[in-house]
Each structure stands twice: as C-alpha cells, then as structure tokens.
Amino acid sequence: MTLRPLLDPQLIYLEPAVRAYARGREILARFPQARQVEIDSHWRNPELYRAAAAAEDWLKLKRDVLVLGVKKGMTLRPNGRSADFIAPSSSNGCAMACSYCYVPRRKGYANPVSVFVNVDDIVRSLERHAARLGPKTEPNTVDPAAWVYDLGENGDLSVDATISRNVEDLVAAFRAIPNAKASFATKWVNRDLLAYEPQGRTRVRFSLMPAEMAKVVDIRTSPMAERIAAVNDFVAAGYEVHVNFSPVIVHEGWEAEWRRLFQEIDDVLTPAAKAQLKCEVIMLTHNEALHDVNLAWHPKGEDELWRPDLQERKVSEGGMVNLRYKVAWKRRWLDQLLGWMAQTMPYCTVRYAF
Structure with a gap:
C-alpha cells in the first residue's frame, strides 16, 4: 500500500493575487488535481474555520488543504532566545498535529499550511535589515558572531519545502548575507534539504523528546530515532544543527525516559555533530481552550498535558488561560533534567532553559 504524503492538497484556497507571482503559478501547477477556491x-x-470545528476532520484538514497568499507586512521582531530576530514568515500553519502546539491558538484552531508566494520580498526585507545592523560586535547566547533570524516561528519549514522552493531560496539567500544566519525548528526529516548547500549559514533545530511521550503527543511527525540520526547528515551537509528539548512534560517515570533519550543521542551522534551541538530546553505550557479542542479529537494526550495537580493557571497578555508547572516545582524539575543531560552529554551547551 502506498501511503499518502503528509501534505497532499485536494483543496487550495488562494488570494487572487497569487496567480501574478511565478511562485504561485509553480505551486498551482504542482497540484493540478486540487480544487481552487479564491x-x-x-x-x-470563515469556511475553513467552520471545517476545523469538526473534530473528525481535524487531521484530514491538515493533509488535504493548502492556503496560498501574499505576505503583506514585513515586520521583524526582536527575540533573544532562539534567534536575535523573528523574520517575516514565508508560511504559517502546519501539516503535523502536535497536541500541545501553541500556534493554532492564534488561528481559531484551523491550522493548515499557508504559504506566501512573494518570498523575494521577504528575502529583500532580511537583506536590508541585516545591512542596517552591520557586524555583530557583542557575542550573546544566540550566536557569538552572526545575527540570527528565525524563519519558521509559526510553522515547520521542512514540511513547507515539500510544497515549494521557498525554503531553498531562503537558505540560498543567507549564504550571501555575511553577518547573518537563518534558523528554524523542525520535527520532520526532509532529506531534500541536504542538497541546499547552506555553507554554515543556516541553523536547523531538531525538536526532541522521549519516544514514549512523542507517540502520544507528537502526532504526524518523524520518529524520534529518525530525527536523531538526521543530525549527523545535516551537519555533514553544511548545516549548523542544534536540538530543542521541547516541550518537557513531567509525569511519572519521566526520568528514565529522558535518560534513555540522552543516551541514545550520545550513542548516535558523530564527533563532528557533538562538537557543534547546543540546545534549548522548554518546559510545557498548556492552554485551556486547546485542552477543550483536544478532548474532541485526541483525548489520550490530555492525560499527560492537562495536569492541574502539577500546574497552575496563568492568564496571558492576550487574555488566554494557560497552564504551566507550579513555579516552586518547575525550577527543581528543570535543574534535575539539566543534571541528567550533563551526566551523559557534557559537550552540549545549553543556550537557554525555562
């Protein structure tokens, strides 16, 4: 039996202006079977949001629907954790369905992939911004020498690369920006990216967690062993490769799971991969409204994500009710995790942890 791709558009929503761009025409020609709706x-x-309300269509929506648009705003925002700046996005949404993901909270929980066809405008905005900054004269935890731009805050560029050449164009652009690097996190191993020739100017951050937990909450993603093995290949292809231990989900038996993960990483990674490895560590934050949505389509994951006995409520600046681990316990758990990692992977620098 031939499995369908992770994203296999049968319905494409598009802004009419999309057809005026070469990239838009390329994508439409690539999926001639898809019905087009302007x-x-x-x-x-609203039609898409209504479709997302039906829990039984949740994964079908992610596989079958693609949205094409033209990026209007080219705002760059300071970050300071994963990157120095958040770049204008070439896409948003995701074909994967991680049950803890924060992105759908911003889109009415309808979250198929949306691709922007004016990638040249995005590249020019990045080139101008980096030129205005000039050299990075003070090292920081993001990077000692280069300004780092996160290209994929609201999606996964490894999946986007199965739809268009936007990601290839962005990687190529950063080869020619001497004071800057691109960066994006991913949970999908797309080996087509190995041919993009990043020349050390793009950082890929593979998100990792224990495989036992990933089977419950990391829906439609690449298996953990495949992600870990890919680190070596991406380093050999010229990428800088970091890892995200994210989200860290505390539960009974979590110590043994995380120790096994750290040992697997240490066993698999080559000396070259270890020599350049750094990481981010992010403890779980859950969301009350997302919890309600998950109960309709994937309640099993909520047994681990929704733990009022371990969590406390926090109202975000946008008025959303989030749950995070109780402050008095979170620091202790984070220190435990960092200690386990240091015992097995002392070469892995922690860029930030919270």
Whole structure:
C-alpha cells in the first residue's frame, strides 16, 4: 500500500493575487488535481474555520488543504532566545498535529499550511535589515558572531519545502548575507534539504523528546530515532544543527525516559555533530481552550498535558488561560533534567532553559 504524503492538497484556497507571482503559478501547477477556491484574505476564511470545528476532520484538514497568499507586512521582531530576530514568515500553519502546539491558538484552531508566494520580498526585507545592523560586535547566547533570524516561528519549514522552493531560496539567500544566519525548528526529516548547500549559514533545530511521550503527543511527525540520526547528515551537509528539548512534560517515570533519550543521542551522534551541538530546553505550557479542542479529537494526550495537580493557571497578555508547572516545582524539575543531560552529554551547551 502506498501511503499518502503528509501534505497532499485536494483543496487550495488562494488570494487572487497569487496567480501574478511565478511562485504561485509553480505551486498551482504542482497540484493540478486540487480544487481552487479564491478568498479575499489568507487570514480570514470563515469556511475553513467552520471545517476545523469538526473534530473528525481535524487531521484530514491538515493533509488535504493548502492556503496560498501574499505576505503583506514585513515586520521583524526582536527575540533573544532562539534567534536575535523573528523574520517575516514565508508560511504559517502546519501539516503535523502536535497536541500541545501553541500556534493554532492564534488561528481559531484551523491550522493548515499557508504559504506566501512573494518570498523575494521577504528575502529583500532580511537583506536590508541585516545591512542596517552591520557586524555583530557583542557575542550573546544566540550566536557569538552572526545575527540570527528565525524563519519558521509559526510553522515547520521542512514540511513547507515539500510544497515549494521557498525554503531553498531562503537558505540560498543567507549564504550571501555575511553577518547573518537563518534558523528554524523542525520535527520532520526532509532529506531534500541536504542538497541546499547552506555553507554554515543556516541553523536547523531538531525538536526532541522521549519516544514514549512523542507517540502520544507528537502526532504526524518523524520518529524520534529518525530525527536523531538526521543530525549527523545535516551537519555533514553544511548545516549548523542544534536540538530543542521541547516541550518537557513531567509525569511519572519521566526520568528514565529522558535518560534513555540522552543516551541514545550520545550513542548516535558523530564527533563532528557533538562538537557543534547546543540546545534549548522548554518546559510545557498548556492552554485551556486547546485542552477543550483536544478532548474532541485526541483525548489520550490530555492525560499527560492537562495536569492541574502539577500546574497552575496563568492568564496571558492576550487574555488566554494557560497552564504551566507550579513555579516552586518547575525550577527543581528543570535543574534535575539539566543534571541528567550533563551526566551523559557534557559537550552540549545549553543556550537557554525555562
């Protein structure tokens, strides 16, 4: 039996202006079987939101629907953790369905992939911004010498690369920006990226967690062993490769799971991969509204994510009710995790942990 791709568009929503761009025409030609429906805005699509409300269509929506638009704003935001700046996105949404993901909270929980066809405008905005900054004269925890731009805050570029050449164009652009690097996190191993020739100017951050937990909450993602093995290949292809231990989900038996993960990484990674390895560590934050949505389509994961006995409520600046681990316990658990990692992977620098 031939399995369908992770993203196999049968329905494409598009802004009419998409057809005026070569990249838009390329994507439409790539999926001739897909029905095309014009919309006023890639962001406002009541028909799509209504479809997402049906839990039984949750994964079908992610596989079968693609949205194409033209990126309007080219705002770059300071970051300071994963990157120095968040770049204008070439996409948003995701074909994967991790049950803890924060991105759907911003989109009415309808979260198929949306791709922007004016990638040249995005590249020019990045080139101008980096030129205005000039050299990075003070090292920081993001990078000692280069300004780092996160290209994939609201999606997964490894999946986007199965749809268009946007990611290839962005990687190529950073080869020619001497004071900057690109960066993006991923949970999908796309070996087509190995041919992009990043020349050390793109950082890929593979998200990792124990395989036992990933089977419950990391839905439609690459297996953990495949992600770990890919680190070596991406380093050999010229990428800088870091890892995200994210999210860290505390539960009974978590110590044994994390110790096994750290040992597997140490066993698999080559000396070259270890020599350049750094990581980020992020403890779980859950969301009350997302919890309600998950109960309708994937309640099993909520047994681990929704733990009021371990968590406390925090209202975000946007008024959303989030749950995070109780402050008095979170620091202790984080220190435990960092201690386990240091015992097995002393070569892995922690860029930040919270």
